[in-house]
Amino acid sequence: MNTATSQSQSRARSQSWTPVIEARDLVMDYTAGMARVQADHSVTGVMPRGAGTGGPHPYAAGGTGYAMPAVHTLALNHVNFDLAPGETVAVMGPSGSGKSTLLHALAGIIRPTSGTVTFQGANLTAMSDADRTKLRRGAFGFVFQSGQLLPELPAVENIALPMMLDGADYRSATDAAMLWLERLGLRQLASQRPGEMSGGQMQRIAIARALAVQPAVVFADEPTGAL
The missing domain is CATH 3.40.50.300 (P-loop containing nucleotide triphosphate hydrolases)
Known part of the structure; x- marks a missing residue:
């Protein structure tokens, strides 16, 4: 989901109301998250059939890198969003465009790679998991x-x-x-x-x-x- 100036954002600049939810510059890069997991943890499990003998495990350092699929995983690309009190917003797009990821980030279910989400002035992206759960x-x-x-x-x-x-x-x-x-x-x-x-x-x-x-x-x- 790419950056867009929504109608609600335009109204925010011209009216005095405070957004119930405000998101700024949201990025969700699943490739970056996968890379961090690989760097922090060694991957164990059954070697794929035909991976060869004697060489490095394909998921280990020096392996063939099967654990990092060559797919585009930038689900949110610097997205901004405002929700006014009493407002209904429909997020539309093709399957896989990042709609569910955006909702999950706005609700504090997932933490975005970068950017901020605030709810009534509280910064969800800076909260602990326990505090976000209590809020939800x-x-x-x-x-x-x-x-x-x-x-x-x-x-x-x-x-x-x-x-x-x-x-x-x-x-x-x-x-x-x-x-x-x-x-x-x-x-x-x-x-x-x-x-x-x-x-x-x-x-x-x-x-x-x-x-x-x-x-x-x-x-x-x-x-x-x-x-």
């Missing part, structure tokens, strides 16, 4: 492409879990979850587990889970793809 638990709602429901839990507990992790008791969390099930026409699925649902039903449960915490920002990665 209450301030952000995320709908993943795959839903990522816990298969062991029924629908009502999948929705209630983030609220309980944030300190709510079981009764109040499940009561709130039931309200969202009713709003989405899924009350009859309250006791069913993900394996007993259709893809569209699982996706709606994931949407309910994201909204139930009353987040400041909802990140939705293809939230209606299965509907």
Whole structure:
């Protein structure tokens, strides 16, 4: 995803509101990350068939370098982004263009190679993993492409879990979850587990889970793809 001046950025220059989320000069270079891992850790495992005998392991220093695929992995290329209070922004592009990577970076799920993301003045890129997790638990709602429901839990507990992790008791969390099930026409699925649902039903449960915490920002990665 390349640098672009969005409509929200243009408005930011002409209006006095403070962005809820502000990203500046985001770069996500997976090649650089892979290179750091190779430099810091020796790679162990089974040598690929036909790698030869007597020579260096292909993943070791002096090997053939199979561990570094010759692919372009610059997912974000100096991206700037602003989100105004109450604003809805659609990020569109072909598969593999960096849409999911951008959402994950804005939500603090991944740390970009360089650049900054701030949420209500707090610098997500400078936070510890624990602090970012705590922030995501209450301030952000995320709908993943795959839903990522816990298969062991029924629908009502999948929705209630983030609220309980944030300190709510079981009764109040499940009561709130039931309200969202009713709003989405899924009350009859309250006791069913993900394996007993259709893809569209699982996706709606994931949407309910994201909204139930009353987040400041909802990140939705293809939230209606299965509907």
